[in-house]
Every structure is written in structure tokens, then in C-alpha cells.
Amino acid sequence: MRSWVGLLRAAAALGPCSESGGFRTRFDFGSRDAASWFPGHMAKGLRQMRASLRRADCLVEVHDARISLDAESCAVPYCQVLPVPKPLERHRPPARHSDCLPAPCFLQHALSPCRTALRRVLEQLRQQGCSHVVFTDCQRDGNVKKIVPLVAKLISSSPRYHRAESIEYSIMVIGVPNVGKSSLINSLRRLHLKKGRATAVGGEPGVTKAVLTRIQVCETPLMYLVDTPGVLPPKLADVETGMKLALCGAIRDHLVGEDIMADYLLYVLNQQQQFGYMERYGLPEASDNIRHVLKYVAVTLGKTQKVKVLTGTGNVNMMMLNYSAAAYEFLRAFRAGRLGRLTLD
DSSP: OOOHHHHHHHHHHHOOOOOTTSOOSOOOOOSSOOOOOOOHHHHHHHHHHHHHGGGOSEEEEEEEGGGHHHHHHHHHHHHHHSSOOOGGGTTSOOSSGGGGOOOOEEEEOTTOOOHHHHHHHHHHHHHTTOOOEEEEBTTTTBTGGGHHHHHHHHHHTSOOGGGTTOSSEEEEEEESTTSSHHHHHHHHHHHHTOOOOOSOOOSSTTSOOSOOOOEEEETTTTEEEEOOOOOOOSSOSOHHHHHHHHHTTSSOHHHHOHHHHHHHHHHHHHHTTOOHHHHHHTOSSOOSOHHHHHHHHHHHHTOEEEEEEEETTEEEEEEEEOHHHHHHHHHHHHHTTTTOOOOOO
């Protein structure tokens, strides 16, 4: 099956685009269309989400603040595959209950970008008709307290139709894989119920594979959240959007290739003049050569591997730098915020 994963591998084989004496001004992904990662549990999850909409009072979209603007291209299919209006169409008279569900947008990540970038993101989202935005940190419960009052206010000001007599609120949480939906639910339970983890979380996509039972997150008002599996659209807008999602963990690393992802990450860091990797890994100067950078990463972190070499006198075991392990650690450092706070937009 052709996919944008193969496209990225082919582009990497051609080598980076660069100008003499400077950093690359673009990253060559090739010219073919991009297809997306769409395993079986995503299709099943969409069917379950459609079936659960009638029991929901509000949709909560969770985005990664590092790719918040590009994530909009991944949020649009929710409006298409689920019977929910697009943000700019929510003022129209609804035809059915699911057409009037309020849908606040919560941009979620512990390592939010700088204030200038946040203002830019908020302004663009407002222009798209998304005015209910909260930046949260579910590791430290930052700003999470704002969610319940905002959701309660939106529900009380919207028609509930057949759920009008119900005293409880039912909220559906949606977003791309590994964006932090389960972490948000657990954070709300810690704050409002003083309870522990109710749903599994993980550092890679695909941990939540089905729409779960309702999970109580608040007593007053009585509020339940439904965790859902992360879903990507059947086709991404372009390959670069897919790469940004992969860097933030929405697509499994091995499907794209840690070496290619590390190369694109280095390209972005240099473009945004984020040279923290120099001090962290002991580079004398910034570099646009990913193999050169990974050599320093491997040496600094002691990432080596034993290789058997056939010589004229027999087999000899040699220790060599493990560039694949170095690429993996380079990506981990970015995801943990150790290479600087930046957006991928």
C-alpha cells in the first residue's frame, strides 16, 4: 500500500535541500500526494463516536499546542464524519440535537510555546470562529480548573432537547492520537474528585482503542466525560502536516522512521534559530547535517552497539555509534521540551 511514509523515505534518500553556506530553506518531501495512517481501531472508533453523539451535551476538542494551527486540518473531518457543524456554522438553526452541541477547543500540552506564539494561535482560531480556547497543562493541572465552569456555561446556554430534563452533563472528548485526551480526564478527576487515574495513558498513539464508558469528573455540577480513541482523517492535507503530527507522537515513530523525523526536527530547530541542541550535545556550532548532529548525540549519551566485522583473521567485534538510538533520543528530548519551546507551524 502506498503511503506518505514511503514518500518520506524516498525523499530522505535524495538528501537534504540546502543552500551553500547556510541552513536548508525547505525540506523536500517530494511531489506525490500524502495518504494517512488509518488503522482499524480508528474506523471502529468513528462508528462508536457517531452512535454516542445523541447522548452527549458537549464536544471537547483537544489539540497539541505545538501544532495547533495544522491540527485544524485534522479537526475538520470531525465536522464531516460526525454530524456536528463547523465552527462558523454553529449560529445556524440546528436540524437535530447533535447539530447544536457546543464544542469548545482546548489546546493541550505541558510545554506550550512562548506568549507571542500563543497570541498568534488565539487570534487565528478566533478568525476561524473558535472563541472558547483554554491552554492546559495536565501534568501539573495548569488551567484545568477553567474547563468545568466553561463547559457548564456553554451547555446551560444551548438547547439540550431530549436531554433537557437530565441533571447530569455528558461530555465527549475528541482529538488526534496521543494528544492527551485521557490525561485531561485524569487531571479533571484529580482536581474535582480527588481520585486517581480512571483511564490508561501512554507516550504513543493507540492506547485508547474504543469509546469507553462514561467517567465521572465532577460532582457539582454532575459531569461525565467519555474518552475516545484518537482519530486521523483518511487523508492528510500534505506530507508536512503528517510529519508534524508524527513529531508530536500522533503517528507511531517506526511507521515514519526515526532518522527521517530527526532530520526534519533539525531542519525546524535551525529555521526557528533554536540552537539549544548545541549546548546539550556539545556541538561546537549549529549544523544542518543530521548525521553529524546524531554523532554528537550518540557520543554524549553513550549510544553504541556491538557490530561483528568479518576480517581476514576471523570475526572481530567492534563498538560503533548507534545512530538509530541517537535519533530516538533526539526526538524524546524535543517531546520533553529539552530542546526549547517552539511550535511547528
